[in-house]
Amino acid sequence: MTKRKNHSPDFKAKVALEAIREEMTLAELSKKHGVHPTQIGTWKRAAIDNMASTFSKRGGDLERVDEAQIDKLHSKIGQLVVERGFLANASVQLLGTRGKKW
Numbered sequence: 001m002t003k004r005k006n007h008s009p010d011f012k013a014k015v016a017l018e019a020i021r022e023e024m025t026l027a028e029l030s031k032k033h034g035v036h037p038t039q040i041g042t043w044k045r046a047a048i049d050n051m052a053s054t055f056s057k058r059g060g061d062l063e064r065v066d067e068a069q070i071d072k073l074h075s076k077i078g079q080l081v082v083e084r085g086f087l088a089n090a091s092v093q094l095l096g097t098r099g100k101k102w
Contacts, residue, residue, distance in 0.1 A: 007035070015040055016047040 015033050019026065019040050026037040033040075 012043050013047065016043040019044040020047065 011033075015029060015035060018024065018029055024032070026040050029035075029040050030037040
């Protein structure tokens with residue numbers, strides 16, 4: 001049984017670009033790089049489908065939005081931890097039990 005090959009994104013991009021140029025057939029590219037022709041076709045389609053997102057203006061904004069959402073979620077987690085601690089202490093003082101049901 002052979003182990004699966006994990007190709008780097010740079011290698012995939014290079015092979016996909018050669019396939020897009022169509023200077024060689026998929027069979028020739030397959031022999032040259034040691035990758036199945038179907039896999040090269042998949043990488044080619046993925047490259048073409050994702051090419052438009054490279055030129056969109058929202059590409060950089062998504063990273064900033066993600067970081068803003070992460071900061072917001074971290075502050076919410078901190079708030080919930082404080083509230084849980086407060087309620088746990090209040091239940092001990094009121095009920096004399098911690099975590100037990102009535």
